[in-house]
Amino acid sequence: MTVETTAVLKNVSKQVGNRKIIDGLDLSVQKGEILGLLGPNGAGKTTTIRMMVGLISITEGDVSIHGKSITKQFEQAIQHVGAIVENPEMYKFLTGYQNLIHYARMSHGITKERINEVIQLVGLQNRIHDKVKKYSLGMRQRLGVAQALLHQPSLLILDEPTNGLDPAGIRELRDYLRQLVEKKGLSVIVSSHLLSEMELMCDRVAIIQEGKLIDVRHIKTNESVQQYIVEVDDVEKAKQAIEQLEQEMNLEMRKEHIVIDMEKEHVPAVVQTLVQHHIDIYSIIPATKTLEDQFLEVTGGKEIV
Amino acid sequence: MFNLIKNENMKIYRRPRTWVMFGILIIIILLMSILLHVYELDNWGWVSPLQQYAEAQGLIYYENTFWSNAYQVAGLMSLVSIFTIVIAGDIVAAEFSWGTIKLLLIRPFHRSKVLLSKFIACIIFALFMLTTLFILSILINGILKGFDGFSASFLYMADNGEVVERSMMLQMLIYFALSFGELLMITSIGFMIGTIFRSSAMAIGISMFIMFTGSIISFFLLRYDWGKYSIFPNLELTQYRGGAALISNELSLGFSLAVLAVYFVVFNVLSWYIFSKRDVALS
Ligand SMILES: Nc1ncnc2c1ncn2[C@@H]1O[C@H](COP(=O)(O)OP(=O)(O)OP(=O)(O)O)[C@@H](O)[C@H]1O
Numbered sequence: 001m002t003v004e005t006t007a008v009l010k011n012v013s014k015q016v017g018n019r020k021i022i023d024g025l026d027l028s029v030q031k032g033e034i035l036g037l038l039g040p041n042g043a044g045k046t047t048t049i050r051m052m053v054g055l056i057s058i059t060e061g062d063v064s065i066h067g068k069s070i071t072k073q074f075e076q077a078i079q080h081v082g083a084i085v086e087n088p089e090m091y092k093f094l095t096g097y098q099n100l101i102h103y104a105r106m107s108h109g110i111t112k113e114r115i116n117e118v119i120q121l122v123g124l125q126n127r128i129h130d131k132v133k134k135y136s137l138g139m140r141q142r143l144g145v146a147q148a149l150l151h152q153p154s155l156l157i158l159d160e161p162t163n164g165l166d167p168a169g170i171r172e173l174r175d176y177l178r179q180l181v182e183k184k185g186l187s188v189i190v191s192s193h194l195l196s197e198m199e200l201m202c203d204r205v206a207i208i209q210e211g212k213l214i215d216v217r218h219i220k221t222n223e224s225v226q227q228y229i230v231e232v233d234d235v236e237k238a239k240q241a242i243e244q245l246e247q248e249m250n251l252e253m254r255k256e257h258i259v260i261d262m263e264k265e266h267v268p269a270v271v272q273t274l275v276q277h278h279i280d281i282y283s284i285i286p287a288t289k290t291l292e293d294q295f296l297e298v299t300g301g302k303e304i305v
Numbered sequence: 306m307f308n309l310i311k312n313e314n315m316k317i318y319r320r321p322r323t324w325v326m327f328g329i330l331i332i333i334i335l336l337m338s339i340l341l342h343v344y345e346l347d348n349w350g351w352v353s354p355l356q357q358y359a360e361a362q363g364l365i366y367y368e369n370t371f372w373s374n375a376y377q378v379a380g381l382m383s384l385v386s387i388f389t390i391v392i393a394g395d396i397v398a399a400e401f402s403w404g405t406i407k408l409l410l411i412r413p414f415h416r417s418k419v420l421l422s423k424f425i426a427c428i429i430f431a432l433f434m435l436t437t438l439f440i441l442s443i444l445i446n447g448i449l450k451g452f453d454g455f456s457a458s459f460l461y462m463a464d465n466g467e468v469v470e471r472s473m474m475l476q477m478l479i480y481f482a483l484s485f486g487e488l489l490m491i492t493s494i495g496f497m498i499g500t501i502f503r504s505s506a507m508a509i510g511i512s513m514f515i516m517f518t519g520s521i522i523s524f525f526l527l528r529y530d531w532g533k534y535s536i537f538p539n540l541e542l543t544q545y546r547g548g549a550a551l552i553s554n555e556l557s558l559g560f561s562l563a564v565l566a567v568y569f570v571v572f573n574v575l576s577w578y579i580f581s582k583r584d585v586a587l588s
């Protein structure tokens with residue numbers, strides 16, 4: 001089975017002054033997947049997106065979309081892309097509808113029907129003829145999504161699209177993105193601070209920190225590590241006992257329990273060892289590590305740079 | 306490309322301030338015309354040499370008709386310049402301050418096309434205002450004073466001392482063309498500063514400063530040999546409407562046009578280069 005690649009970032013770097021904001025990023029997005037960009041504030045998510053859509057120059061490396069370089073064949077590359085970069089700023093003195101007309105004129109073959117369809121989709125039909133200055137943040141975000149979808153792009157890039165949306169709005173967006181991906185084979189890149197949100201929305205998540213790609217994880221294939229919280233009478237003794245097993249598992253000691261990262265198959269062995277060492281077990285609770293925990297673990301919960 | 310211009314026009318004419326500018330222009334044209342009509346200058350029977358010449362030749366001299374006031378009201382061209390500066394200085398800078406530049410530049414158009422469409426929209430605005438000014442000044446003064454003497458003549462003294470005669474209608478057209486040339490330069494200046502500094506206030510401020518202090522600076526610069534090659538003495542093209550330059554006898558219309566053409570190219574190439582290369586949002 002061949003996987004079609006929509007966009008490729010090849011060894012992309014961005015330098016401002018002597019600072020490398022983005023450092024040798026390699027990443028690709030497949031047809032029909034939602035890729036998340038995850039990283040703490042200032043990690044370089046927005047900068048990466050800006051390079052992908054040609055808003056800023058690329059110091060080193062290249063981005064290609066459907067095989068066209070964003071720097072050398074800008075017009076051909078960008079026509080496949082719909083995007084929101086940071087906040088969805090619109091012309092405030094125009095109505096939502098006039099804003100959409102504005103963007104519709106900049107692509108080929110967008111009919112009135114298509115505009116109306118998109119308006120329905122983002123649920124703005126009642127307010128579309130109001131001036132944008134009267135919109136709430138969430139409404140502007142919806143209009144932002146509408147302008148990004150207008151020309152039926154095959155790559156959708158959304159920088160923090162859930163920012164400002166209410167829970168119902170987030171849910172709608174998520175469902176809609178999923179539909180687009182499955183029915184039309186779109187590729188989507190989203191960046192977000194809502195880690196749990198990424199888990200629900202994405203197929204893969206690329207974790208970025210200080211401009212470097214740290215890890216790419218699949219969400220749906222459940223690579224998430226199982227974790228067991230074992231409540232025992234003597235934490236120190238339990239730790240020694242388990243370490244004698246010489247299995248690769250991560251241990252974490254708390255006051256009255258011990259947290260073990262391990263596969264399900266290892267649970268009986270651990271229990272046996274503990275019993276053999278006369279350690280009393282009060283409870284064993286399985287817990288799935290969320291992406292959030294993994295994320296904090298990988299990035300070390302570092303402060304913003 | 307046509308669609309891009311349509312968009313720029315929408316963004317200009319959907320803003321109330323544009324119509325406020327037109328409102329102000331129309332009100333001032335009306336006021337000035339009425340004042341000129343009511344308080345007509347009394348020249349105590351003094352007849353200028355050109356007027357004597359016209360009478361001798363059996364021509365209708367324009368100063369004796371409504372054209373006189375119309376010609377003066379058309380001098381409100383400086384007001385049109387101010388409004389054009391506001392539009393030109395703002396049209397690029399505002400997209401940056403609104404943040405809309407990001408969505409504008411991720412469409413399948415090279416940045417040079419986006420910039421060109423903005424420039425063209427400014428020129429259209431300038432033409433629109435200028436046309437309003439000229440048509441209204443003729444119309445209102447004609448209505449106030451009557452259109453008698455529509456075929457009046459404009460006379461001026463050429464360098465060689467000969468009197469040149471042309472129809473007043475043609476003279477108005479020449480005035481219009483010279484004004485337009487001036488607006489083209491002013492647009493380029495405002496446009497360039499707005500593109501470089503991404504600040505409307507700065508673009509509007511600097512351009513107005515150049516416009517208003519231009520003649521003072523000219524006097525200083527013209528003391529030097531190279532002074533006439535600077536933009537200041539040449540910018541005011543309308544000074545040639547009555548023949549020679551008022552400011553210095555070294556200047557001529559052809560010379561000024563050539564100098565301005567060079568500045569025009571330099572300014573716009575600079576705008577284009579900076580706009581095309583700029584990192585949007587990373588300074
Ligand atoms: N104009 C600028 N000049 C220099 N450095 C900048 C500029 N803008 C951003 N940076 C730096 O680039 C880095 C990445 O910023 P970026 O906006 O891409 O982060 P981000 O991941 O989108 O963060 P957030 O989650 O806060 O949106 C930051 O360290 C920031 O300080």
Ligand SMILES: [Mg+2]
Nearest residue numbers: 045046047159
């Ligand atoms: Mg960001």
